[in-house]
Amino acid sequence: MSLLASLLLLIVVARLFGRLFARYNQPEMIGEILAGVLLGPALFDLIHPNAALAAVSELAVFLIILNAGLEMRFSEIFGAMRGRGMLLALIGFLIPFACGVGVAALFAQDAMRMVFLGLCISITALPVAVKLLDSLGVLHTPIAKYALATAVINDIAALFILGIVLNLPQHLTLGDAATAVGLSTLKLALLAIVVLAMSRLFEWLERRDISVQAVPEAMIRIFGPEALFGIVVVFVLVFGTISEALGFHFVIGAFFGALFLDQRHFLASRYEDLRGTLASITNGFLAPVFFAYLGLEFQISAISELDFTVVVILVSILSKLFAGWLGGRIVGMAHREALGLGCVLNGRGVMELVVAGIAYQKGFIDPMIFSTLVLMGILTTFLTPILFKQTFRGPRLERYRTGNH
Helix, strand or coil: CCHHHHHHHHHHHHHHHHHHHHHCCCCHHHHHHHHHHHHCCCCCCCCCCCHHHHHHHHHHHHHHHHHHHHHCCHHHHHHHCCCHHHHHHHHHHHHHHHHHHHHHHHCCCCHHHHHHHHHHHHCCCHHHHHHHHHHCCCCCCHHHHHHHHHHHHHHHHHHHHHHHHHHCCCCCCHHHHHHHHHHHHHHHHHHHHHHHHHHHHHHHHHHCCCCCCHHHHHHHHHHCCCHHHHHHHHHHHHHHHHHHHCCCCHHHHHHHHHHCCCHHHCCHHHHHHHHHHHHHHHHHHHHHHHHHHHHHCCCHHHCCCHHHHHHHHHHHHHHHHHHHHHHHHHCCCCHHHHHHHHHHHCCCCHHHHHHHHHHHHCCCCCHHHHHHHHHHHHHHHHHHHHHHHHHCCCHHHHHHHCCCC
16 A cells, blocks of 8 residues: 555544544544554554654654644743652653563563663653643643653653663673763763753843844745744754754654743744644644554564563553652642653653664564563553543543642
């Protein structure tokens, strides 16, 4: 099947399933993932994951992150990373990572597989968390603030460790390990410097009453009003490219680039036009492709050790729930709110699949572990909104959205 035919079928079925689930008050992403499972090798075998569809899926991730950046402010996320927020993020990473290593040790896996299983269990996928929080209408709540900050830190930590592992030579010595750690630390520091420098620049301009709006307005006068979307995309792409060049996933840099863009930087009418354009492209076209592609990745035939798969999935869910609840309580959340945070942190999706895919391509894990990790990523993404809705049953969710909690 050609790329265009595959995209057409994927979009139509994903949108139909998404709307069906939305009709029963469930997030559309659940139906979109199931559409991919239905059309992919797991069931009807009509569409196979391929490089072209993966590229479209990556574009979808980029626009989902851009959409989130327009809804949030850098100061909110950066504030959540300080003090207890950083402690929450570390708990949200270290407890699941330790549990993943423990499961691998229990099933007599080698050290490299222990590391990758721990990484994949510890990840919270930023795009999945963003889409879920937005679909539930809680993107401006404390859960969203801490969940997204934790997701960013978890993904950076996972990709930091991945960078170290990929830089290790086959015949490892202590000096080689120290060099790999030092190189990855330097790259992370460079990314942090770029982000903080841009933040300081915007603050400096605002203190001196220099209108940042003048820049996009000048570009619009030159290239026309339709150029606004392109200007924003290019700005965020620069950050994603810097992130990728330093060895991290482009999502990390794109998220920070998108966070810098808020209503202060545009005229109000321009800002609303931009949001409308972005929402149409993302929610109407590319987001369904991204979540359906997750479903395409699943192949049940490769899972040969059912007990290993079941234990990995259970540990991945329970460890994130516990870590999120514990971290939430530490930062002062109520019991239900902290449990809701743990539910959101369970969504893995694209980032977990990125790490699993790299490990598989490099020969660090076998097909059985790779398929288990794909299934884990799909199931945790699927269960996340269900668990969250169970935590905030009935009118509780509406009260939380409106701040009456």
